[in-house]
Amino acid sequence: MSAVVVRPVPGPSRPYRFPSFERITLPNGLELIIAPVKRLPLVTIRFVLDVGARQEPRNAAGLASLTASALAEGTERLDAGALAEEFELLGGSLSTYATWDATHARTTVLSSRLEPALSLLSEVVRLPAFATREVERLKEERLAELLELKTEPRGLADERFASFLYRPTSRLRIQEGGSERTVGQLSVDDCRAWHTAQFAPSATALVIAGDVDVDHVVSLTSDGLADWRSPSTAVPGVDDGPDREYSSVRLLDRPGAPQSELRLGHVGLRRNHPDYFDVVVMNAILGGVFNSRINMNLRERHAFTYGAFSAFEWRRDAGPFLVSTAVATPVTAQAIREVLTELARMQSAPPTDDELTLSTSYLDGVFPIRFETTDAIAGALASLRVLRLENNFYDTYREKVRSVTAQSVVLAAQQHIHLDRMQVLAVGDRAHVEPMLSELSLGPTSIVGDDDE
């Protein structure tokens, strides 16, 4: 067969620009971020508020999430069922949720329905009913979720690991959506008070991306949202420091488990850290792309796992840095050793040119693919606001990725991976795993229960 053995060489790349957008602040403090994207007759409407779990009192952990969920359960005018039907009639589905940093309420509809959809979504954010019956039900559903989590090794490992990293007195020590104890104490009055105090126009951006005109959107919002007023509340500081300055191991027993869910890492960096791009590229090489050091080692060389990756969770506060994998029980200790070896190697062996360019070309090239939909564009614009990024962040992203060097990658690994305070969590079969873990002598080992605080 006459095979084509010469590998194709790419032609010149066509230019791409992140959609241009306008930011306009109304007299009441509400910000509009509008990106006209005229491709298909669609529009995504998204309210994003600087109201996150980070600013909750520790004993009310879960309040931001509960309040956000309750937004979708009825307004002063429409009960839960009627509100759901109104959105369906517009062809949209309503999604409301809170993260560590923000509260979101969003929908995507055909652009011909922009006006009624915007009006309805504004009503959801400003005039929620907080009916006792619905709020109590949402609480019970969160408690059910926490109960179910105890039998779900993957989710359990994620949530427990993220909490263990922070000091017992910090809000960050309790998972985003709250614990059994804190959620159990929340009431419908707490939701009302939280909404009154926090949902201010000055803490809010309305992001609209899709087949719209800026002037039209501005006129709609001037009519519908200009009368929204309320006091702005000061946001307390957040303790995002690490709990332990030494390495330690925790084991959560799952008798008979065929795999150990492993998490290794420590408190990472705040999103506004100046080393952001160096760390992003370093992480891609370490455990971000498929052919990363960690995945190649654990999956393709040793076949310990279906997959292994590393990540920095980027938030306003320092989120976790972690390596995550699930490995067959008998190789638990070997897998941990290989991960630690790769972390150390990241600090000593600069990436080869191949490794560096694989990650930078990937991050550079995949950039337009991340923003194919109006929902993704609106999400990116919401991040711009929530994380306090520069207006030109998306326009300069690719160039900044490309300018990262092998030297700055090693420096980033040396400065931001801390082998002397690695926290390890294994969710697995204690009878098999505990003896192996003690042989690793990584630090003090404790057995933890599945209670969530």
Next chain:
Amino acid sequence: MSSLRAAIPIQTSRLENGLLVTLSPDRTAPIVAVNIWYHVGSANEREGRTGFAHLFEHMLFQGSEHVAANEHFELIQRAGGTLNGSTWLDRTNYFETVPSQQLELALWLEADRMGRLLPAMTQEKLDTQRDVVKNERRWSVDNQPYGSWWEKLPALCFPPSHPFHHSLMGSMEDLSAASLEDVAAFFRTWYTPDNAVLSIAGDVDPDEALELVERHFGSIPRGNGRPPLAPMAVAPTFGAPSREVVADDVAVPRVFLACRTPVFGSQGYYPASAIASMLGTGRGSRLHRSLVREGQLASAVSAFTFDLSKGSDLLVIDATARPGVSVEALEEGIVSVLDELRRSGPRPGELDRVLAQTETDFVSSMQSAGDRAEQLSRFATYHGDPGLLNEQVQRYRAVKDSDVRATAAERLGPDNRASLVYVPRNGEASP
């Protein structure tokens, strides 16, 4: 189509070796998606080789004559692209989305493994991927609460002789038995151009793209034809209710209730699909209203169709009990929602709401080059006509209340319900 300014442009052609090629240009962003469907899945596995179609999918990333192991991933990611593959009951797909100047790279990689896979296959690679797949099984099935539903539900809904009965992920024993000879035989039988569809969507010039396709795929020889499947036809209903109880390491009961429904893309599919949305999509759906919000019997519900194109489709209701609620109470709740729909049909305006959401979801999915290419491959593989993509909104719009009533009467009755029920191993609601 009512909501799109114009239909999605679709161009179809066939190479001499039988490869069906579909193109859908959209030059608004410099992105192109390449998507190949091979018309083979777990249904085509032979006795004693369950899980092989999926293991074979892993082997397709282990290199081909001019590509080293894992180099496919490396080259596409280096090009700034995303990629993956997946195996289903009756098809296997491979897909890349890349910056448009990298189209030829994606085509060349797909052609090298379609035409010249076997020179790269080794025992060592097979052994490694076998272990990776066993870990995938542990991760997604064995060490995951309710994880076995993916294999238990089809087993409950199709008789043992039926190609959809056995596990897609496969048994550990059968995975252990797979050999290099199996790899070669499977490749020669199924991975041929005349058993494949190639779709390209996004920033392409159709003439240039077709020329590249011809250059890279044109010389790959046609196969020997698809071996016949075991008979796929089944009765439209189960004939009698069935129920399987699984005691598992779970905190709360969960019910999967399946009904046989008309196959994907058939006339009867659209009312069945609308019923699935009516029952279980979103907070306005009947199951959410009745079981989650009002009855507080469930913490989560959904309903969906498997979208099987042969034999019978399945409409599945998935409901997780609230702690303290018995599995019997939850099942009664589901059944009363089904009976209510059978008795009274849709409420005024209900179908319009469902169809409005379906339309938004459809237009929304057309934004992504990858989704668009995937849909083209689906309709081309199952129906030989990718142009059906442009008829989907109309076909849903054509569904009337009377169609929903008739489908509900025929397909949601007690004689057509199979329940897979998970209960906590140590009694109710203990973690």
